[in-house]
Amino acid sequence: MDRMRMLPSSLPRERLLKYGEKSLSNAELLAIVLRTGGRGKNVLELGSEVLRNFDDSLVKLSRASLNELSELKGMGRVKAITLKAVFEIARRYYDELLGKNVRKIGNIEDVLSLCRDMIYMEREVLRIISLASNLVVLSVDDLTVGTPNATLADPKDILRMVIKNGAEGFVMVHNHPSGEAYPSRLDVEISKRLKRACKTLEIDFLDHVIISKNGHYSFKRDGRNLRW
Known part of the structure; x- marks a missing residue:
């Protein structure tokens, strides 16, 4: 049996390398962005908990303010800033994509x-x-x-x-x-x-x-x- 297929979801980077980014859950992708866990949680647990705070909705998470994100247990300022930057990159990508397609x-x-x-x-x-x-x-x-x-x-x-x-x-x-x-x-x-x-x-x-x-x-x- 391929040992890589036994990879647990707690190893999202390795799973991405083996199976590609589309195979990962939202929590696993978020864990890669956050990089480390905090306050007794591994990074995947932290990512899952952050999503649950926003009804498992990426849309709702993207609307959270910097202060709201910073105050979540295990997040802190640096992780919150990183997350805001990722969502802003996604928004600009979407704007650029629309601008090229609809003239x-x-x-x-x-x-x-x-x-x-x-x-x-x-x-x-x-x-x-x-x-x-x-x-x-x-x-x-x-x-x-x-x-x-x-x-x-x-x-x-x-x-x-x-x-x-x-x-x-x-x-x-x-x-x-x-x-x-x-x-x-x-x-x-x-x-x-x-x-x-x-x-x-x-x-x-x-x-x-x-x-x-x-x-x-x-x-x-x-x-x-x-x-x-």
Whole structure:
């Protein structure tokens, strides 16, 4: 029998060398990042415990603050800093990947590809996708961060950003952490105000998309009854 197949999960580095990174559990990968255990725990036990503190969710773990991570038993400042750096590298990789793959908005799926990271955000975020006249993406900017139930959107700030980017048009996207993608009364009101202002300035307000973990809503596609 191949002795390497007998490798216990407490040896994640050796298991990665033999079987590849995809064969490892989240706890084993985390153990490699953390390098050492602490306070009577080996590194795998520490990795498993850290994950349990965040419901075994990498998404929730990635949102933890530096102080929250540092205060976990066995972590400390250095391990917390390392973990924050790893998640930031992952976020930048994702941003770069999206930037290379989506250069032009042709349909709602292109919009969603630029905004999938918003699905699990705990607060409402307003994202502006600025576009050239041929719908080439000029810039993707997060303009405001609100509460779990509302984002503070000012049409003047939105248009100032679009004009600054030299855009001919834009798509506005925001998330609903509640999971319900249908627009609120305030969402409809802001969209109408913004559309009137865009008409005056001859800027194309192409769509307002609401994204959530349970789906999405497009004013252009779904909002005819709202008369926006």
